[in-house]
Amino acid sequence: MSEHPEITPSTDATFASLGFSAPTLAAVEAQGFERPTPIQAQTIPLMLAGRDLVAQAQTGTGKTAAYGLPLVERVDAARAEVQALILCPTRELAVQVSEALYAFGRPRRIRVVPIYGGQPIDRQIRALRAGAQIVAGTPGRLLDHIRRQTLDLTHVRTVVLDEADEMLAMGFVEDIETILRELPAERQTALFSATMPAPIARLSQRYLRDPSRITIAAHARAVPRIRQSYYQVPWSQKTDALFRVLDMEAPGPTIIFCGTKRVTEEVAEHLRGRGCLAEGLHGDLSQRDRDRVLRRFREGRVELLVATDVAARGLDIETVTHVINYDIPTDVESYTHRIGRTGRAGREGDAITLVTPRELRQLQFIARATRAEIKAMRLPSDADIALRRRELLKQSLVDVIEAGGLEPYLGAAMDLMKTHDPAQIAAAALKLLGAREDADGAATPPEVSAGARPEGGMGRLMLTMGRDEGLRPGDLVGAIANETGLPGQAIGAIDILDHHAFVEVPEAKADDVMRALERTTLRGQRVRVEKAPLGAEGDGSPAGRRAAPRMRRGAGGERSGVGHAAAGARPSRRPRVSGKGE
Structure with a gap:
């Protein structure tokens, strides 16, 4: 095999400079990609030029876009013929690749069909007959279609072998060779593999023509001495996992890294919707907006900074306590850069990564390359979060004791000890402290979180009765339906706390409903009802600041956090997170 010199990508490369048409650039913009990764910067020009290539790169380096964007650029959308074929080792990867290429090709209405075992073959046959320009599939099922003559390879101009070493390990080499022999001789072939065992090297020598070789080197990198851990979660549960991690960690200033601008904005919006003081930082922001966000983060008016790698480049804020990788980084250099934003100036730091099952290989590669221990963690349960809250409450009392100035209260404490056990007094103080934290230190009923706004057309009411008084959702629904004639399906979300409850009804x-509830009794008790106060998130209003759980400074500047999920105060919904008020 004749090897062309390894290409060194320009650090200034952009997707626009790589030669894409306007529709493809529009797809790139829609996906929120900012700059090409190293594998993309090297691969895309060769793919666009029709060259054969062998690319050695780890999972998670952005290789799907490296070959996918050139494929959608080169296929003829006007021809309902299979023009590109992608071989994948698993059905999960075939579906993932198909979804990505469909998104890339949406502006040009390019059709992509996934072909894999476990799905009815007649459904796939119908999809192929309807016409598709790109097919991504597993070798076994692709061979089935070839033998049934339901997959026409006559017009295939490009074939991609994705994760070739995985297909080798799964025993697909013979199937791959059979498929390659069925393809037109005049074609472009691209092989992507994390490793290059001898059978894969022989395969490339036999079926690729004078290929260029691209290697994304895996150099060992030293990483800061900080605690590193990961949580394995399905993609669909990442947002919930992020909230649980924040509840459990009760962090100080935190940077949450995302892979694209789009995800950055989505995560920041979710956090703000839950009452967090969060801002997004990405390449679409003007320099003025970027400076504003960073200033607010440095000043503590923003607790959670959601950022892309490019936007956070060179960021140096010594007080960052946590880095959370919402999306796993694409390479070792990105990982070390990200986690290096914490543990600065001799401080301790934590780096937490959320990974899907498919991304575990990439994380293991990062761990080997950095020679770091990245500890697997179990996602916190509600009970874990409740226990954590009690620990933080205890620490809050210790902070107050160590800060001194208790003389005015010692007399009252001594009086209480004459009639009550000291342990009971301490427990009552903890319970009172937890209730007061939810109200930001004010002796008022707990206010609704900014993240719990009613849906459009609905109003939210607060009742002075809760779980400790025996109130159940059915009691509320029954009382409202009986007293007002409002059907049960018209009643919205119900939140029942210890001594208060919230219910959504048509505005x-x-x-x-307020008048009717105050005329009747609930479980034999009269209740007071009022419209729940709503503070817009981040507007500085009291209600907007008093969402729980809190992340605030304790005595001596240490971090403490308090959540709804206290013992005996478990909320009906997921605990909400918030930052300290501005």
Whole structure:
């Protein structure tokens, strides 16, 4: 095999400079990609030029876009013929690749069909007959279609072998060779593999023509001496996992890294919706907006900074306590850069990564390359979060004791000890402290989180009765339906806390429901009802600041955090997170 010199990508490369048409650039923009990764910067020009290539790169380096974007650029959308074929080792990867290429090709209406075992073959046959320009599939099922003559390879111009070493390990080499022999002789072939065992090297020598070789080197990198851990979660549960981690960690200033601008904005919006003081930082921001976000983060008016790698380049804020990789980084250099934002100036730091099952290989590669121990963690349960809250409450009392100035209260404490056990007094103080934290230190009923806004057309009411008084959701629904004639399906979300409850009803009926509930009794008790106060997130209003759980400074500047999920105060919904008020 004749090897062309390894290409060194320009650090200034952009997707626009790589030669894409306007529709493809529009797809790139829609995906929120900022700059090409190293594998993309090297691969895309060769793919666009029709060259054969062998690329050695780890999972998670952005190789799907490295070959996918050139494929959608080169296929003829006007021809309902299979023009590109992608071989994948597993059905999960075939589906993932198909979804990515469909998104890339949406502006040009390019059709992509995934072909894999476990799905009815007649459904795949119908999809192929409807016409598709790109097919991504597993070798076994692709061979089935070839033998049935339901997959026409006559017009295939490009074939991609994705994760070739995995297909080798799964025993697909013979199937791959059979498929390659069925393809037109005049074609472009691209092989991607994390490793290059001898059978894969022989395969490339036999079926690729004078290929260029691209290697994304895996150099060992030293990483800061900080605690590193990961949580394995399905993609669909990442947002919930992020909230649970924040509840458990009760962090100080934190940077949450995402892979694209789009995900950055989505995560920042979710955090703000839950009452967090969060801002996004990505390449679409003007320099003025970037400076504003960073200033607010440095000043503590923003607790959670959600950023892309490019936007956070060179960021140096000594007070960052945690880095959370919402998306796993694409390479070792990105990982070391990210986690290097914490543990600065001799401080301790934590780096936490959320990974899907498919991304474990990439994380293991990062761990080997950095010679770091990245500890597997179990996602916190509600009970874990409740226990954590109690620990933080205890630490808050210790902070107050160590800060001194308790003389005015010692007399009252001594009086209480005459009639009550000291342990009971301490427990009551903890319970009172937890309740007061939810109200930001004010002796008022807990206010609704900014993240719990009613849906459009609905009003939210607060009742002075809760779980400790025996109130159940059915009691509320029954009382409202019986007293107002409002059907049960018209009643919205219900949150029942210890001594208060919230219920959503149609805004036009809110006053009627309030009057009706105050005329009747719930479980034999009279209740007071009022419209729940709503503070817009981040507006500095009291309600906007008092969302729970809190992340605030304790005595001496240490971090403490308090959440709804205290013992005996488990919320009906997921605990909400918030930052300290501005």
